[in-house]
Amino acid sequence: MNSALAQPAPIPWEALLPLIAVATTGVVAMLIEMIWPRRSNDVIVWVCIVGLAAAAGCVVYHWNLPALESFGPRFDNAQGSVGGGLFLHDRFGQIIQLTLIATAFLTVIFSEGYLREKRLAFGEFYPLVMWAAMGGMIMATSRDLLIVFLGLETLSIALYVLAGLSQKDKRSQESALKYFLLGAFASGFMLYGISLIYGATGTTNVAGIPALFSLELPDPTAVNVAYAGMGLILVGFAFKVALVPFHMWTPDVYQGAPTVVTGFMAAASKVAAFAALIRFLDASMAMKDVWIPILTVLAVITMTVGNLIALAQKDAKRILGYSSIAQAGYILVAIVAWAKAKGMPNLTIGYETVAFYLIAYTVMTLGAFAVLSSAASKGKEGTLLEDLYGMWRRAPFPAAMMIVFMASLAGVPPTGGFFGKLFIFFDAVNANLVWLALILAVNSVISVAYYLKIVQATLRDPEVHPTKFAPVNVGLFATCFLCAIGLFAIVLFIDPLKSWLGG
Amino acid sequence: MPELMDPSMPSGLNLVWLVLLLPLAGFLFQAAFGKAIERAFGKSTGRRILGFMAVLPIAAAFVIGCILVSHIANQPENARVAISTWFDWINLQSIHIPFELRVDPLSLTMVLIITGIGALIHLYATGYMADDKDYPRFFTYLNLFIAFMLMLVLGNNLALVFIGWEGVGLCSYLLIGFWYEDIENAKAANKAFIVNRIGDWGMALGMFLIAVVFASSQTLLGGETRYLSFDVILPLAQQVVGEWGGAVVWAIPLLLFIGAVGKSAQFPLYLWLPDAMAGPTPVSALIHAATMVTAGVYLVTRCHVFFEMSAFAMGTVAVIGCFTAIFAATIAWGQYDIKKVLAYSTVSQLGFMFLACGVGAFSTGMFHVTTHAFFKALLFLGAGAVIYAMAHNQDLRNYGGLRKYMKITYGSMLMGWLAICGIPIWAGFWSKDDILGKVFASNEYWHSQGWAINPVILWAIGLATAVLTAAYMTRMFWLTFFSGEERWRNLPEPAHVHHHAQHHEHDDHHDHGHDEHGFFIEYVDEHEDGQDHDHHDLGPSHEPNEVKPAMWFPLVVLAVLSTFGGLILSGGYPVTEVFGAHTTNLFKEWNAVSAQPTVLPAKEMFKVSHSTEAVLILLSIAAGLLGILWNRARYKKGIPQNEDTKLRRLAGSQWGYDNAMVKTFVDIGGKFSDAFYKIFDKGVIDTLFVNGIPWVVASTGKLIRKTQSGFVRAYAMAILIGALAIASYIFYSISR
Helix, strand or coil, rough: HHHHHHCCCCHHHHHHHHHHHHHHHHHHHHHHHHHCCCCCHHHHHHHHHHHHHHHHHHHHHHCCCCCCEEEEECCCCCCCCCCCCCCEEEEEHHHHHHHHHHHHHHHHHHHHHHHHHHCCCCCHHHHHHHHHHHHHHHHEEEEEEHHHHHHHHHHHHHHHHCCCCCCCCCHHHHHHHHHHHHHHHHHHHHHHHHHHHHHHHHHCCCCCHHHHHHCCCCCCHHHHHHHHHHHHHHHHHHHHHHCCCCCCCHHHHHHHHHHHHHHHHHHHHHHHHHHHHHHHHHEEEEHHHHHHHHHHHHHHHHHHHHHHHHCCCCEEHHHHHHHHHHHHHHHHHHHHHHHHHHHHCCCCCCHHHHHHHHHHHHHHHHHHHHHHHEEECEEEEEHHHHHHHHHHHHHHHHHHHHHHHHHHCCCCCCCCCHHHHHHHHHHHHHCCCHHHHHHHHHHHHHHHHHHHHHHHHHHCCCCCCCCCCCCCCCHHHHHHHHHHHHHHHHHHHHHHHHHHHHC | HHHCCCCCCCCCHHHHHHHHHHHHHHHHHHHHHHHHHHHHHCHHHHHHHHHHHHHHHHHHHHHHHCCCCCCCHHHHHHHHHHHEEECCCCEEECCCEEEEEEECCCHHHHHHHHHHHHHHHHHHHHHCCCCCCCHHHHHHHHHHHHHHHHHHHECCCCHHHHHHHHHHHHHHHHHHCHHHHHHHHHHHHHHHHHHHHHHHHHHHHHHHHHHHHCCCHHHHCCCCHHHHHHHHHHHHHHHHHHHCCCCCHHHHHHHHHHHHHHHHHCCCCHHHHHHHCCCCCHHHHHHHCCCCHHHHHHHHHCHHHHHCCCHHHHHHHHHHHHHHHHHHHHHHHCEEEEEHHHHHHHHHHHEEEEEEECCCCCCHHHHHHHHHHHHHHHHHHHHHHHHHCCCCCEEHHHHCCCCHCHEEEEEEEEHHHHHCCCCCCCCCHHHHHHHHHHHHHHHHHHHHHHCCCHHHHHHHHHHHHHHHHHHHHHHHHHHHHCCCCCCCHHCCCCCHHHHHCHHHHHHHHCCCCCCCCCCCHHHHHHHCCCCCHHCCCCCCCCCCCCCCHHHHHHHHHHHHHHHHHHHHCCCCCCCHHHHHCCCHHHHHHHHHHHHHCCCCHHHHHHHHHHHHHHHHHHHHHHHHHHHHHHHHHHHCCCCCCCCCHEEEEEEEEHHHHHHHHHHHHHHHHHHHHHHHHHHHHHEEEEECCCCCCCHHHHHHHHHHHHCCCHHHHHHHHHHHHHHHHHHHHHHHHHCC
16 A cells, blocks of 8 residues: 555646646737737637637547546545545546536537626636636545635636626625625635545545544544534535525626626536535435435525525516526425435436536526627616517527526426426436425426516517617627527437446 | 338238328328318418329229239138238237238228228219318328228237227217317217217226237237237137126126227117218218228127027127118108218118128128118218209208209109118129028027017018108108209298308408409309309309219219119029029128137028018018109109108107107206205315315415424424434434
8 A cells, every 4th residue: 555655656647738728818819909009809719619619629539538446646644545636537527527618518609698698898807718617627626625615716707807807886896895705705705614524534636535534433522523624615606606695695696797798607506516516425325314404405595595586686687597596496406305315326427417407598598698798888887677578570590599498497398498397307206205306396387487487578569668689790690699509409418428427 | 111011911902002102191181281282272272182192092092902803812811911010009018019001801891991981982072062161171181080990900910900999989089070160060079979978888898808818828829929810819809708707708708898888889889870860961972981981780780609609699680780770761751851861771781781680691781881881871861962953951851853953863763762771683682681580580599599579570571661761762862853843943042141150261262252263263263163053042044063073973982883784793582592502602702700609600600591681572572662652653743742740850859769868868967967066066075175174284384394493402492302213213223
């Protein structure tokens, strides 16, 4: 064993290439912005497109690289060997990385038009998106809680800045400040939780937790400390994925931030945080008797409260904010079902349901915000429902796309949203959680009402002042189109996802 | 068509797919190009093309049907069944339903009837419907009907049969309501559709029950999961159902029979068929006489194993059939509408077929299906010709002496009339006599099986029905073609307004006589053909004419079939038996593999001595003659004074059955659902759910929204509270 410690395995750099590519793209984009400030951002956009394509290429090129349980340097040599390296490499990580790269890619191609219409075409936007994506990718492939935290902060800090991008808009500033303050508050919980885990296991690596519980006679104090740490880490994640009652920042921040940022934030931070959460939970399986009830309750109140409040909203961005809270609740149901199934004979549920829903959620949310971004024109932007009146006439393509995305969010077949919910429902039923499945079903019925409200608004005739919609540019068209196609095409990935992630 | 080839099949038999696809192609052609062709080539030429294209696929399918018959007939008796699978339609873990067709004597018999008589009726319809404004729509439906009907008889599993079953129901609905602008026609279509739902309910339940029973008998099936396919269930039915025992034994056949009762218009569900006469006459001939309504008999024959296992089910079939036969015959005797007479006659004849099936003579039942298809199609088409010549007047009281004016129609209908009356050598005699003989002969067997009603009684009722049949048919025939007076001459001269519901086309010509397409010239051409007779209304100046060749040609063909078809197919059985001569009963031999009873002792149960047989034959001939002579004497000189008696009126009103049904189910049901709507829908649902739930949901949403104050401190407080709740729960659970 000592000899193994003495000669650490070589680092498989190809597994880290996507991360490096995205980070480098961010740096290059920033340098260009520094060298030619206040020029057209087209060059930066192209650099980002190429960089992200290269990153995606790296993932795909090394798709068949064998899974590695751990690699990279290790922090845990204080007492021995439990931890292992900081990173891991597996299918789930690859899929989440691809999802994040795609999110950044779609954001980059449709943002420029919006930023110009809003008169905030700052070149900083692009590197920040890159680094945020990189932070998310780190969260999805790291097995050391400190590194996860680092990824989380990289993602969050970039998002704080992005949220406040519109310096003249008070609401944007307010949103950035709220996000930052509350984010810092939640990070405190998380960091404290990590330190407790370290106290209990002697390592910040998640592998320490199963090791602690697999001891024949675990130290009862250490076990209790681990439980407390787990609870605090859950709070941190709950804030990040916006579970009720840790959700309250969401509508304010979503509404205040520039629409393109909201779209990216809604998709990327939720995907990354859920990926990290499910990995953490997988490691803490020994404590699942405690965290399953917590997550179940959180799922129920998150779905219900999110949907109920969404009904009372009058602003499309706020509605989508609450909708994303409710959607987090659905994903949590999938996670609970997955955890329940772990202890059951004859039933294996892998990450596939969660991954499928995360991808579908990304596509439909990003698409919806992309459509909303076309409501910004010549420095003005109205996202109240009544601002959308008449969209059908003046911007028929985005309006039609809106119907598709709303249909998917509401779970109308044969969209990805429908299948995602269907799989969650099946998983829940299979895991003997029929009541939870029924709550999910009832909630998704309630949600139809407010999604229809948005659709209805786009189809109505304007009453007071007709909103100007920005003309559809290539980027926006491409984003909407790709998202819409993706929503239907995602069905084709059900079987591959099952074979990669199942059981 | 290589993808349709099933390598396991003798290659020639794969042609069966063409039989199914040709009418379907015809349907698609009419639906897609009908209107366009009419517009492009003008009404006259366009319709000629469309009519040709409508008849062609059916005729071609008939030819292919004949080829298939010749293939199969060469095989030894047991090798006459083949199945061709195209693709997997439904393939679940628990049940497997391929898209497969069955080629066997029974399905081919039906195919020949459907396509052969179907082609003739299509041809006839090109003449009959020539002036209708919706010509392409008519043939679209008619071709679709043929396709579905073929699916019904060719499908090798109950699911495919059910598709056909529902499909023909749909087409029947569409065609009954073809002249939908008249609300009465639309109502008749609805009635047919709704009453048929009851039957379909039985059929579907029977199908499910079969699937359930077979799915739970895995061991016998040896891993086979085609629980609805005939080649799986029929040979094993005896074992599997026998293993279950109990109610299943009679429930399966009775549920299937409910389906048959609905589709084949038996008591108590017959009441849609008379109303279905609202459709154009070719439809009545094709769907409501020759083919669709015999689907019930087909189903019983196809699934005869299930019926045979339960004496109770067999008895029910026989009694219902027998009762319907006499019941409908009395009603027919009270009708004045020529099509209504034929409609009730059809119901009555279908009763005969079920009577045959009920005593176990399935092959004889199918034989009656065949001969009935000949002569009833003939009679309907003849009636259509009369109606056409009489400007769509259907009342027997307005006819009379038409034989002088419509010689071909008269001549062919004469053959049909003799056939249905059961006079040798015409077709109806052979099948009807065979049925009555089989019913009588099975007396001993069914008596020993504990039937409450002896078959002899059923036979006596059947014989009485035969008298009645001859009677009402003679009445109809005489009032139409003979009876001295030409009563249509006494009708008042009609005003020159053409507002017959059926005369849309006529109005069209008056409205746009000189339309921009120049069709008027074509229209004049038609006038010169001498086809303008129905442009007059019935009246003193009206002279009925013989119909055009497209219409009388099918009549002649059917007349020949009605005359000789029965004799040829039966080979003279059972008359030859009496004389000790042994001729081949072609139809029975041919159908043996599909229609021979498998559980019942077929060889022994129908045994009678030659002398009894001879008496039976003589009695059945006497019955026909009696009916003819009685009514010929009665209607020789026109309508007698005492025609409109109370009894006849009562019979004509279906003995009050239809009214009672309407009162009970439509009126009371309507009141009930009205009250239900007011109390439950408006009261409970609307208040509590439609308005109540949204109110509760929305107010809760508004309430919770108040927590969203916008202050960071409040949000942080929420996070803190949440964290504390989680922490206390963890503390609680680890300290437990």
